[in-house]
Amino acid sequence: MPAAAPDVIELHLPPDPKYIAVVRLTVAGVASRSGISVDDVDDLKVAVCEAFTNTIDHAFRGRDPKSVTIRMATGSADLRIEVVDEGIGFDPSIIDFEKQADLSGKGGLGLYLVHQYMDDVKVESQPGSGTRIIMTKRLAR
Amino acid sequence: MTSRWDAMSTDEIFRELRRGGDEKLRAYLIERHEGLVRHVARDYSSRGETYEDIVSVGHVGLVHAVDRFDPSRGTKFATFAVPTIKGEIQRHFRDRTWGLRVPRRIQELSMQARKLSEELAQQLGRSPRYEELAAELGVSEEDVIEAIEVGRQYELLSIDAGSSDGSADDTMPEMERRGDTDPDLDEIGDRDEVWQALQQLAAREQVIIALRYFRDMSQQEVGDRLGISQMHVSRLQHRALARLRRIMSRDV
Secondary structure: OOOOOEEEEEEEOOOHHHHHHHOOOOHHHHHHOOOOOOHHHHHHHHHHHHHHHHHHOOOOOOOOOOOOOEEEOOOOEEEEEEEEEOOOOOOHHHOOOOOOHHHHOOOHHHHHHHHOOOEHHHHHEEEOEEEEEEEEEEOOO | OOOOOOOOHHHHHHHHOOOOOHHHHHHHHHOOHHHHHHHHHOOOOOOOOOOHHHHHHHHHHHHHHHOOOOHHHOHHHHHHHHHHHHHHHHHHHHHHHHHHOHHHHHHHHHHHHHHHHHHHHHHHHHEEHHHHHHHHHHOOOHHHHHHHHHHHHHHHHHHHOOOOOOOOOOOOHHHOOOOOOHHHOOOOOOOOHHHHHOOOOOOOHHHHHHHHHHHHOOHHHHHHHHHHHHHHHHHHHHHHHHHHHHHHHHHH
């Protein structure tokens, strides 16, 4: 039997830190409906806001900022959250979540935190054509 | 801009000014230390206001600091000024995010929710769900979500500012240092070993140690980044280090 289609909730936001609080509240509102714990919701809020902040900081260098989409899909087994921009993009092969050196250096902290707090993280990006950060949290049953 | 005072130390200029020197020295001291305001303001830029707005609030704190600093006490001006600037910015955020905007009902609910969350975690042996908190408190889930989020902001501010009236000057130099030095952390061992052992901790504990140890962030900086209080960071760190030591002694 095919699994029921997930419920999808989308936010479109200007890439501005003043909307971080909106993201936090929305993530909490959606995630709480999946029955996950208060602590797990806290982790999700950190992860999604780090991804959003990362996008604000890096996606639009020297370009007109366009709105950022946060898409939350609540399935029966997991919660999948994407942060999508149409910014400058980058080569995602430079990211290595397991490397200690990346953490000791200057950048990379945001995505490290995302990786820590989510069960699975994928970054799809190409120079010139935007970035999609796909984060999955499995729901314990 | 160059000035004939550029070669003088900040302390010398203060002494000169307090001796009844040129009134322009005051403006010069303010200008000389504007970098401090920008530096402090950066820590608050993710809290929903523009950087420029925060800088201008912080600037008021700098002016107070210049007017109140007593060079004969032997502290450095920056040590005195940073907490004063922080205090001004925090008071601004507290007024906006807590006193004015948040209905009393949510303020009270926030405290109840926090307390209940800890009690239930003890009872259940796991973190409770929002619906459990909502049912117990007799309110909607949305109210609990809002209360916890708002309470978080309040906790950040109230702990930063100490329990004083917010004027901060008297209490802050000590708080500034709090959580920044940590001999415990340096002694845990070789970086590679720590990194290996770290992988066996829970995610939340890994993050605390990673940011403190590998990223050299203070407890306050870690708290700001994760949206929790410095006290909470301190508790988590304590637990994580204990576990890390156990793991590492087993390995050797």
